Amino acid sequence: MIVMKFGGSSVANAERIRNAAEIVKQFLPRKPVLVLSAMGDTTDHLLEAAEKALTAGTVSIKTIEQLHTKTIDSLGLKPQIHQEIKPLLEELNNLLVGISLIRELTPRTKDYLVSFGERLSVRVTAAYFKSVHIKAQAFDAWDAGFISDSNFTSAELTKESWEKIPQILCPLTDAGVLPVVTGFIAKDEGGNITTLGRGGSDLSATMIAAACRAEEAQVWKDVDGILTADPRLVKQARPVEAVTYEEAAELAYFGAQVLHPRAMQPCIRTGTPVRVKNSYNPAAPGTRIVASLDKKTGPVQALTSRKNVTLVDIVSTRMLGQYGFLEGVFSDFAKHRISVDMVATSEVSVSLTLDKSYDLGPLKKDLSRIASIEIKKDKAVVTIVGDVRRSSEILERSFGVCAGLGVQVQMVSQGASKVNISFIVNDTQADDVIRALHKTFFEEQNSSLPAEAQPKRSQP
Numbered sequence: 047m048i049v050m051k052f053g054g055s056s057v058a059n060a061e062r063i064r065n066a067a068e069i070v071k072q073f074l075p076r077k078p079v080l081v082l083s084a085m086g087d088t089t090d091h092l093l094e095a096a097e098k099a100l101t102a103g104t105v106s107i108k109t110i111e112q113l114h115t116k117t118i119d120s121l122g123l124k125p126q127i128h129q130e131i132k133p134l135l136e137e138l139n140n141l142l143v144g145i146s147l148i149r150e151l152t153p154r155t156k157d158y159l160v161s162f163g164e165r166l167s168v169r170v171t172a173a174y175f176k177s178v179h180i181k182a183q184a185f186d187a188w189d190a191g192f193i194s195d196s197n198f199t200s201a202e203l204t205k206e207s208w209e210k211i212p213q214i215l216c217p218l219t220d221a222g223v224l225p226v227v228t229g230f231i232a233k234d235e236g237g238n239i240t241t242l243g244r245g246g247s248d249l250s251a252t253m254i255a256a257a258c259r260a261e262e263a264q265v266w267k268d269v270d271g272i273l274t275a276d277p278r279l280v281k282q283a284r285p286v287e288a289v290t291y292e293e294a295a296e297l298a299y300f301g302a303q304v305l306h307p308r309a310m311q312p313c314i315r316t317g318t319p320v321r322v323k324n325s326y327n328p329a330a331p332g333t334r335i336v337a338s339l340d341k342k343t344g345p346v347q348a349l350t351s352r353k354n355v356t357l358v359d360i361v362s363t364r365m366l367g368q369y370g371f372l373e374g375v376f377s378d379f380a381k382h383r384i385s386v387d388m389v390a391t392s393e394v395s396v397s398l399t400l401d402k403s404y405d406l407g408p409l410k411k412d413l414s415r416i417a418s419i420e421i422k423k424d425k426a427v428v429t430i431v432g433d434v435r436r437s438s439e440i441l442e443r444s445f446g447v448c449a450g451l452g453v454q455v456q457m458v459s460q461g462a463s464k465v466n467i468s469f470i471v472n473d474t475q476a477d478d479v480i481r482a483l484h485k486t487f488f489e490e491q492n493s494s495l496p497a498e499a500q501p502k503r504s505q506p
């Protein structure tokens with residue numbers, strides 16, 4: 047078995063769905079399971095519709111309805127598929143009416159709301175596949191064994207999913223059926239719809255691949271794989287041939303939108319290979335994601351940045367000694383469920399970074415018992431994923447780049463991860479830093495050769 051995930055861009059309209067079917071046909075002998083995201087920007091449109099219902103009290107599903115009905119017509123599908131999706135569209139409309147009346151959108155309702163995107167896309171796509179004589183069967187994730195906890199908007203799949211998913215899907219693929227499963231969503235034990243976090247269909251795919259011990263999980267995107275940097279920022283970004291699970295996870299966690307940050311977790315457990323492929327360019331090899339690399343790489347594999355980061359400097363006001371101080375600081379963070387990304391400490395102070403979305407008021411109040419706090423907003427984490435054994439060289443060249451741009455590095459984290467060096471700069475400087483780092487590590491001659499292939503530097 048293989049698992050093939052097509053993201054929103056790969057099923058965005060009739061033409062893209064036809065293209066996906068052509069790709070899938072070539073893989074039918076390898077018994078694929080398909081995982082789909084919502085068509086195009088449907089998840090964003092659903093959230094926008096909810097926002098309008100909430101704030102203005104207006105209800106409209108026109109954009110979403112038109113996209114799906116137009117796609118059904120362009121694909122030349124039988125009218126009965128309109129009947130199949132009609133109850134879903136009605137349910138969605140009713141939900142928005144409910145939101146507009148009670149003017150409340152809880153995380154639970156939000157998950158129920160965005161689930162319609164994936165539920166619509168699998169039905170339309172499976173209907174098309176059937177029309178071109180592929181034995182497809184649409185599945186809502188919960189009917190394919192996806193059970194999660196009740197952490198709405200960022201749910202975790204439970205142990206039970208590991209058993210149920212193969213029990214349901216393996217007999218089907220063995221019988222020559224192509225299951226077309228909704229990515230991104232699940233149900234908790236109480237039967238409430240949950241989501242795995244934005245971009246979570248990648249995780250749905252890797253979960254099926256790992257649980258079913260599939261040959262590989264293919265994640266089909268609109269780029270030639272994991273690139274050396276975000277192509278929207280760096281035109282010269284180029285695909286990376288292979289990365290480790292750890293490298294892919296760090297890239298995703300620190301901002302590369304190409305993969306969901308938790309997508310690697312199931313495959314790490316089973317060693318299932320993942321491949322990022324381009325649905326616009328299926329012949330391109332894509333990027334392999336595996337446990338360890340067989341070939342030597344350059345010092346840097348890829349670059350990413352995450353903006354909207356807040357830097358918090360916490361200085362002890364008591365002579366506690368570091369152990370008591372750090373314990374106090376982190377128990378307050380745990381109490382307020384605030385997760386920390388980077389940390390640097392000294393005997394009496396700790397600096398750390400967090401996402402700007404947290405309300406830091408209550409935390410600040412609690413921490414003021416033991417420390418004075420300074421909050422610095424509008425920072426960015428620049429992350430270099432590569433071979434940390436060559437950290438001196440990476441740091442020397444990176445800081446040279448920053449100095450050349452007149453950028454002050456405000457905090458550095460190196461050593462906690464074997465594959466990541468991160469540092470903090472001002473938000474407004476991050477794009478320039480990434481472009482200049484890319485030039486240094488990937489565009490200049492010999493910039494990213496393995497250590498032994500680099501020209502020897504003369505000793506002082």
Ligand SMILES: Nc1ncnc2c1ncn2[C@@H]1O[C@H](COP(=O)(O)OP(=O)(O)O)[C@@H](O)[C@H]1O
Nearest residue numbers: 053054055267268269272273275276302303304
């Ligand atoms: N390092 C990177 N490599 C590849 N793509 C990246 C990288 N960083 C950001 N991206 C962006 O991620 C996008 C693909 O992810 P996403 O939109 O979630 O795909 P899909 O919706 O098809 O699953 C690309 O179009 C690209 O703009």
Ligand SMILES: N[C@@H](CC(=O)OP(=O)(O)O)C(=O)O
Nearest residue numbers: 053054083089244245246247
């Ligand atoms: N549709 C969901 C889940 C997802 O994974 O989408 P995509 O594969 O298009 O990033 C989202 O937009 O978050």
